[in-house]
Each structure stands twice: as C-alpha cells, then as structure tokens.
Amino acid sequence: MRNYRIGQIVPSSNTTMETEIPAMLNARRELFPNETFTYHSARMRMMSVTPEELTAMDQASDRCAIELSDARMDVMAYACLVAIMAQGNGYHRQSQARLQKAVQENNTNIPILSSAGALVDSLKEKNLGKVSIITPYMKPLTQRVIEYIEAEGIRVHDSISLEVSDNLEVGRLDPANLLEHVTRLDIDGVDAVILSACVQMPSLPSIQKAEDKIGKPVLSAAVATVYQMLKTLNLETRVPNAGFLLSGN
Structure with missing residues (x-):
C-alpha cells in the first residue's frame, strides 16, 4: 500500500x-x-x-x-x-x-x-486547441478567463456566463443543470468543452454524461x-x- x-x-x-x-x-x-x-x-x-x-x-x-x-x-x-x-x-x-x-x-x-496551469497545460498536451466554456462568473470576469486561455494559444469559440458573483452560491449550483447549459453552447468545430472553468462550480457528476451527450471531450478545471x-x-x-x-x- x-x-x-x-x-x-x-x-x-x-x-x-x-x-x-x-x-x-x-x-x-x-x-x-x-x-x-x-x-x-x-x-x-x-x-x-x-x-x-x-x-x-x-x-x-x-x-x-x-x-x-x-x-x-x-x-x-x-x-x-x-x-x-x-x-x-x-x-x-x-x-x-x-x-x-x-x-x-x-x-x-x-x-x-x-x-489554472493544469487546465491550459492539459488542453495543450492533448492538442485541444479550440474550446467552448461555461463559467459561473460575471461576463467581464469570463472575458478575462477567455483572454488568459487564448494567450496560451487556445481559441475559445463560445462561452456561457451564469453570472453568480457570490462564491458560496456558486458552490450551491446544481451540476445537473450543466447538461442543459451545454446544449445552449455553440460547440461546432470545437475540440473540447470545459464544462466548469471554475473550481467552485460543481460539475463532476455531469462530466461523463455531457461527454456522452455531445460526443466531444468534456473536462473541467477540477x-x-x-x-x-x-x-x-x-x-x-x-x-x-x-x-x-x-x-x-
């Protein structure tokens, strides 16, 4: 052991x-x-x-x-x-x-x-160069995340901001709802979807389900x-x- x-x-x-x-x-x-x-x-x-x-x-x-x-x-x-x-x-x-x-x-x-490093390094390692993302952030903060990811050479095709500023409330979001949110995300031509570009927004129960649903690699920051x-x-x-x-x- x-x-x-x-x-x-x-x-x-x-x-x-x-x-x-x-x-x-x-x-x-x-x-x-x-x-x-x-x-x-x-x-x-x-x-x-x-x-x-x-x-x-x-x-x-x-x-x-x-x-x-x-x-x-x-x-x-x-x-x-x-x-x-x-x-x-x-x-x-x-x-x-x-x-x-x-x-x-x-x-x-x-x-x-x-x-942050784990997310961008993993995307680059697996050649996932074009992604769409879901965040719980207000739109200006989501834009900051997009700029950061794109500065690492990864294109962000589309994003959804759930606009929850209270970090405790972010932790209370239902991960099952991500299965509906991902259907609203433009994933045409993307290599992967980041279901939660935030370590506080729960997503683990929906990672595999979302991947099976959309037929593309799905991951999260966690x-x-x-x-x-x-x-x-x-x-x-x-x-x-x-x-x-x-x-x-």
Missing part, C-alpha cells in the same frame, strides 16, 4: 474542490487498490469573486503553501483558477515558481501546481487538476466516469 498526501490551497468560501478532488481519487480504488490518499487544505479569505478580493486572496497563498508543507504533502495545488487568471496572462507560472520557492525555504521540495496531480505523482491518469482527460486514453 502507498498513501499519498494531497494538499490544496483553496479560497475560504470554496466548498467544491475538497469534495470533487477526493471523489475522483477515491474512485480509483476499484482500479488501483494499493493506492490510498489523504486530503489536506489551507484557506485564503475570499467571499465575492471580484478583482479586488482575488488579488488580496492571492497574497495569502504563500502562507498556505508553507503551512501545508509542514505536513509534507506529496503534491500541492493552488485550487482557485480565477484568482490566478485575474492577475494577468501567464501568471500561473509566476505563482507556481513563487510558491515553490516558499516551500523550498521551508526545507521541503514538494511539487506545486495550480488549477478534472484537469487531478490529471496533473496524477502525472506529477507518476500514477496512471485514470478515473472512472470522469471524461476523456481521465480515461487513460
């Missing part, structure tokens, strides 16, 4: 990543019974998804990384996509390097990734985070019923 410690740096109002990440990794037990995972989080204050709160929250990520490194994680993820993307194109590289330096100064060498975590841990990138990215193909 091998146990892996999974660390997450999350907004204080996030209620989804500590649900969906364990759900995906625990679902691997039927495939890989010798793996076990434990889950550990540190929190940054944030209630409303506004540029001002996102910037203030991001400044607390160093403290969170250091606190988690005290418990010697095997991998850590900065689990807030928009907090990274709101800071400017390519910021995930700067953030990850800064957090890596912080934990190294704490005498550890824990690999650190981010949900799915991409798990994919990159598994790669970092040198584990097979397979989770049952979690869509193309975690199919092992």
Whole structure:
C-alpha cells in the first residue's frame, strides 16, 4: 500500500474542490487498490469573486503553501483558477515558481501546481486547441478567463456566463443543470468543452454524461487538476466516469 498526501490551497468560501478532488481519487480504488490518499487544505479569505478580493486572496497563498508543507504533502495545488487568471496572462507560472520557492525555504521540495496551469497545460498536451466554456462568473470576469486561455494559444469559440458573483452560491449550483447549459453552447468545430472553468462550480457528476451527450471531450478545471496531480505523482491518469482527460486514453 502507498498513501499519498494531497494538499490544496483553496479560497475560504470554496466548498467544491475538497469534495470533487477526493471523489475522483477515491474512485480509483476499484482500479488501483494499493493506492490510498489523504486530503489536506489551507484557506485564503475570499467571499465575492471580484478583482479586488482575488488579488488580496492571492497574497495569502504563500502562507498556505508553507503551512501545508509542514505536513509534507506529496503534491500541492493552488485550487482557485480565477484568482490566478485575474492577475494577468501567464501568471500561473509566476505563482507556481513563487510558491515553490516558499516551500523550498521551508526545507521541503514538494511539487506545486495550480488549477489554472493544469487546465491550459492539459488542453495543450492533448492538442485541444479550440474550446467552448461555461463559467459561473460575471461576463467581464469570463472575458478575462477567455483572454488568459487564448494567450496560451487556445481559441475559445463560445462561452456561457451564469453570472453568480457570490462564491458560496456558486458552490450551491446544481451540476445537473450543466447538461442543459451545454446544449445552449455553440460547440461546432470545437475540440473540447470545459464544462466548469471554475473550481467552485460543481460539475463532476455531469462530466461523463455531457461527454456522452455531445460526443466531444468534456473536462473541467477540477478534472484537469487531478490529471496533473496524477502525472506529477507518476500514477496512471485514470478515473472512472470522469471524461476523456481521465480515461487513460
């Protein structure tokens, strides 16, 4: 048996990543019974998804990384996509390097990734160069996410903004509704659909259903985070019923 410690740096109002990440990794037990995972989080204050709160929250990520490194994680993820993307194109590289330096100064060498980096890196790795996305954000923030993704060389063909600014309410959105939202999304000619370009908007129960419904790869920021975590841990990138990215193909 091998146990892996999974660390997450999350907004204080996030209620989804500590649900969906364990759900995906625990679902691997039927495939890989010798793996076990434990889950550990540190929190940054944030209630409303506004540029001002996102910037203030991001400044607390160093403290969170250091606190988690005290418990010697095997991998850590900065689990807030928009907090990274709101800071400017390519910021995930700067953030990850800064957090890596912080934990190294704490005498550890824990690999650190981010949900923002995981999403764009996974799209590029799988040659998914044209996507349509669904976000819970207000339209200006969705546009910021689109600009960030496109700066990484990925074209965003269409988007839907659900316009929910209260982060707690985002976490209460019914993932089943995404199966209706995806039918309103223009997916003509796209390589993939990002069903939730937000780690707080629940989507995991609908990922495989949406993929089966539209016949195209479907993923989320949370799915991409798990994919990159598994790669970092040198584990097979397979989770049952979690869509193309975690199919092992």
